[in-house]
Amino acid sequence: MKTIPVEAYFAVSTALFVLGLLGMIVRRNLVTVLMSLELALNAVNVAFVGADYHMGLVEGQIFALFIIALAAAEAAVGLGIIIAIFRYRLVDSTDEITDMRG
Amino acid sequence: MNWNALIPEFVLSGGILLLFALELFLREKYYRFFTALAAVIVLISSFSVLMVNYPVSTLFGGFSVSAFNLTAKFLLGIITALVLLSSYDFFEKKNSAYGELSYLYLITLLGFMFMLSSENLAIVFVGLELASISMYILVGLFRKNYISKEGAFKYLVLGTAGTSMFVLGTAFVYASTGTLVLNLQKGSGTFFALGVLLLMSALALKVSAFPFHFWTPDAYEGAPTPTTSFLATVPKVAIYFLFAKLTLYLFSSLTSWKFLIGSIAIASMFYGNFLAYAQKSVKRLLAYSSIAHAGYFTLALTLADKFLISSLLFYVFVYALSTLGAFTVLSILEKKDLWTHNFSDFKGIAKEHPVLASFLAFFLFALIGIPPMAIFVGKLGIFMGLIKGEMLILSILFVIASVISAGYYLKVIVYMFFFQKEKSFGAVKVSTGESITLMISSTGILLLGIFPGILLDYLFRLPY
Numbered sequence: 191m192k193t194i195p196v197e198a199y200f201a202v203s204t205a206l207f208v209l210g211l212l213g214m215i216v217r218r219n220l221v222t223v224l225m226s227l228e229l230a231l232n233a234v235n236v237a238f239v240g241a242d243y244h245m246g247l248v249e250g251q252i253f254a255l256f257i258i259a260l261a262a263a264e265a266a267v268g269l270g271i272i273i274a275i276f277r278y279r280l281v282d283s284t285d286e287i288t289d290m291r292g
Numbered sequence: 293m294n295w296n297a298l299i300p301e302f303v304l305s306g307g308i309l310l311l312f313a314l315e316l317f318l319r320e321k322y323y324r325f326f327t328a329l330a331a332v333i334v335l336i337s338s339f340s341v342l343m344v345n346y347p348v349s350t351l352f353g354g355f356s357v358s359a360f361n362l363t364a365k366f367l368l369g370i371i372t373a374l375v376l377l378s379s380y381d382f383f384e385k386k387n388s389a390y391g392e393l394s395y396l397y398l399i400t401l402l403g404f405m406f407m408l409s410s411e412n413l414a415i416v417f418v419g420l421e422l423a424s425i426s427m428y429i430l431v432g433l434f435r436k437n438y439i440s441k442e443g444a445f446k447y448l449v450l451g452t453a454g455t456s457m458f459v460l461g462t463a464f465v466y467a468s469t470g471t472l473v474l475n476l477q478k479g480s481g482t483f484f485a486l487g488v489l490l491l492m493s494a495l496a497l498k499v500s501a502f503p504f505h506f507w508t509p510d511a512y513e514g515a516p517t518p519t520t521s522f523l524a525t526v527p528k529v530a531i532y533f534l535f536a537k538l539t540l541y542l543f544s545s546l547t548s549w550k551f552l553i554g555s556i557a558i559a560s561m562f563y564g565n566f567l568a569y570a571q572k573s574v575k576r577l578l579a580y581s582s583i584a585h586a587g588y589f590t591l592a593l594t595l596a597d598k599f600l601i602s603s604l605l606f607y608v609f610v611y612a613l614s615t616l617g618a619f620t621v622l623s624i625l626e627k628k629d630l631w632t633h634n635f636s637d638f639k640g641i642a643k644e645h646p647v648l649a650s651f652l653a654f655f656l657f658a659l660i661g662i663p664p665m666a667i668f669v670g671k672l673g674i675f676m677g678l679i680k681g682e683m684l685i686l687s688i689l690f691v692i693a694s695v696i697s698a699g700y701y702l703k704v705i706v707y708m709f710f711f712q713k714e715k716s717f718g719a720v721k722v723s724t725g726e727s728i729t730l731m732i733s734s735t736g737i738l739l740l741g742i743f744p745g746i747l748l749d750y751l752f753r754l755p756y
Contacts, residue, residue, distance in 0.1 A: 196467060200483075214453060225448060230456040237463040245699055249472050250463070252413045257459055260421045264452055267428050271445045278438040287393045290510045 199240025206233030218283045220275070224268045231261040294350040297357045300365055301409075304402050307333030315391035316728035322488065323389035324380050327725075330394040331376040334401065338369020341650055353473065354412045357673040359754050360603050361408040364533040367609050371525050371616060372401045374729045379518035380587060381723035385627045387433035389718060390518065395743040396433070404530035408537075408629030413462045413472045416534070420458070420498070421532070422449045424451050427523060431515040441512020450507035454478045454497035463492030465542070474541045489547045491538065491551065498531050501586040502560030512579035517626050520575065524582050525612035532589055534610045536601045554686055561587030561693035568700045575622060577700060578615065584697055585611055590692055592674045594679045602751040603673025610666035611659075617733040618655040621648055624726055627718040638704060640713030648722070649708045651730055656701040658737050661694055666740035668681045669748070 210230025217223050228232060235257055258292035295302075311326055311333070318325075321562055322363075322452035341362045366414065375399055383389045400423045407419030432444030464487030466472055497504035512520045516633035543549050564584030571577040589611075625641070625648065642649035643650055658665035671694060678687035722730075 192414075200464070200467065204460070207456065209434070210455060210456070214449060220445070227449065227452045229458070230453065231459065232311055232462050233457065234459040234606060238461065238466070241463065241467040242708065244467075247470070249414070253417070253462070253472065256414055256418055260418070260425075260455075263421075263425055264428075264443075264448070264455075267425055267446070268448050268452075271428070271432050271441055274432060274441045275438075276379055277443060281604060287744055289439055290513050 193244075194240075196241055196244040199244070200237050203233050203235075203237035203240070206230075209233075218285055220272045220284060220287075221269070221283050223284060224272070225266060227268075228261055228265055231257060231264075254256065296345055297342075297348050297350045299340045299403065300369075301344055301405055303337040303340050304333065304398060304405065304510045307337065308398050308402065311395040311398070315395070316450060318391075318658075320391050321391050321396070323384065323391060326391055327376050327380040334369050334373045334376065334398060338366050338373070338391070341366050348412070354415050355406075355409050356411050357409055360755060362405040363605075363754065364408050364753070365405050366528065368401060368404060368526055368529055371529065371612055372522070374399055375518060375522045375525070376617060377618075377725035378521065378623065378729035380387070381726055382516065382518050382623045382627060385517065386435070388433070388437075390433050390435070392511075393430070396430050399423075400430070400522075401526065404526065406529060408533055411474045413465070416550055417455075417459060417462065423527065424455065424498075427451075427527065430519045430522070431511055434516040434520070435563065437516075440516060441514075441516045443511045446514075447507045448509035450497065450504075454494045454504065457490045457497070457562055458494035461487045461492075461494060463487070464673065465487070466489065474538070485546055485548075488543050489552065492543060492556075494529060495529060495535050495538070495555055496586075496590070498590070499528060499535070499586045500560075500583050500588055501556050502563050502583065503556070505560065505563070505586070506582045508583055509576050509579040512582070513573065513576050517619055517623035518573070521616050521623065524615045525749055528582075528610050529612050532604060535590075535593060536604060539593045540601070543593075544561055550683075551595050552709060553590055554683075555578070557590040557594070558671045558685070558689055559586045559587070560584065560590070561689065562696075563587075565696045565700075568697070569703075571700075573624070573633045574635065574638060575619075576705055577704070578618060578622075581697065581701070582615065584693065587693065588671070588674065588690065591686055592677065594683060594686065596751070597677060597681055599680065600674065602679035602754070603670060603677055604747065605751050606676060606740075606748050607667065607670025607745070610670055613733040613736045613740075614655045614658040614665070614667060617675055617737070618652060618659070620726055620729050620733070621652040621655070623718060624648060624722055628720050628722060631717060633695045634703075635707050636714060637661050637717075639711040639715075640661075640708070642682040642709045643713060645720075653705045653708065653732065654734055655737075656704055658741075660698045660701050664738060664741050666737045666744060669741060673748070 208259040213226025238254045242250035247255045347358040401421045403422030428448045434440035464483045468483035502510040564580045568580035592600045661668045661671045
C-alpha cells in the first residue's frame, strides 16, 4: 500500500488557506468574509492531522481541536459585531463600512 | 504538580470570576467600583509574582516560569492597572459604562500571561487568542458609536487572518521539527523556513508592522480612547516579549532571518513616519507613530543578541508608558462634547488647559526621544546594539527615521501652543484616576530616563 506523503496534506491545507484569504479580500458580504476566515483557520487542521498521521504523534490533533474551538469563538464575536453594524447602518457589505480611511 | 508557579494567574482568574459574579447582581450602577476593584486585582496579581519560586516548569511542561516572563507579567500588570484607572471617568461621561469592560481588560491580560509563560506553541496560541478575542470585543464596546463597531470588525477580520497565519506557521514548524515544544533547536528545510516566515508575519501583524498594519489606524481611531491606550501598550509589550523569546529559540536559526525582519523594520519605520504627516486626526497620528515604532522595535530583533533584546524590552516598556500618557490626555479632552481629535480642535488649547497641554507635549517630546526622557535611552541602546552587531546601514536608517518622526510630534505641540483658539468647547474635569495615571507615567518616564539603570541593569542580568 502506498502512503500519502506529508507534502500532499500540506499542499491541500495551503490551497484551502489561500482560498480563505482570497475570499476575505474578494468577497463583499460581511458574513461571507467571516466564513472565508473560518475556512482559512480550519484549513490548518488538515495540515496538523496529516503531519500527525505521518509522524505517528497526537499533539497536532490536540492542536486541531483547539483551533476548532477558537474558530467558533471568533465567529461568535464576529457575528455579534456584524449585527451591531447592521443595527446602526442597515448595511451588510464591506464597501459600505468605510467611514475611516487613510 | 507545582501550583506555586501559577499564583499570579490564579489571583487574576479568581478576580475575573468575582467581577463577573458581582456584575450580574450589581449591574452598571457600580461601574466605578468594578473598575477600581479590577485595578486592585491586577495590582495584587502583578505583585504576587514576588511569591513565585523560579525557574520551574509545571503542567507537564506546558507552563514554565522564569525571571524573564515574571518580569513581563509584572510590567503588564502595572500598565493594565494604569489603563483601568484612567478609563472609568471617560466611559461614565460618554454614557458607555458597561460592567463587562472591567473584566474584559483582565481577561486580555490573563491571555497574555499564559502566552508568555508557555513553552508550547499550542498554549501560546490559546493565550494569544484569549487576548485577541477579548480585544475585538473591547474595541466594539462603545455605546451609540458606529465607528467603534467598524473598527472592531476590521480588527477582527485582520486579526483572524493573523491568527490563521500563526497556526499554519505552527503546523509547518511542527511538521519539520516533530514537536510543539520550544527549545533551542536548529531547524532546516523548506517547511521550517515557511513556518518561520508565517509565524513572523503573524507576530508582525499583531504588533502592526508595515505590510500587515492595515488594521491599526482604524482600530485605534474607532476604539474608545482608554481602550486605544490599552491596545497601544499592553499587547505591544506582551508580544515583544514573545517575539524576543521566539527569535532566540526559533527564528534566528533561519539563515535569511536578518534580511526578512530587517526589511519589515525599514519599511514600517518609513511608512509610519511619512503617513503620519498626512493625518488630520491626532489619534490616527499616534496610530501611525505606533507603526513607525513597530519598525524601531523589530530592528532590535535582527540579531539574537542579549544586549539588543534587553534594550528592546526597556524601550517597549517606556514607549508603553509615554503612549499611555498621551492617549490618557486625549481621552480627558474627548470628554468634552463634540471633541473630534482633529488638529483644528487642538488649536490653542494650551490657553484653556495649560497643564493638560504640557502633559501631552511632555509625552510627545518623550516619543521623539529627547534626552531627559527614557525613550532616548531605549533608542540609544538599540543604536549601540546595531553598531556593535555591525549593522551599520540599519542603524543609520534608524537615526534618519527618528529625525523624520520629530516633525509630526512637533506639529501637534505647535498647534496646541502657538495657534489661536477657533472653537470653544465646554470645560472638562480631570478625574482622580486619570491624574494618577498621568503622574505615574510621566514620573516613570523621567525617572527611567535619568536613572535607566533601575530597569535596564535588571533586564541585562535576566537569563534568557
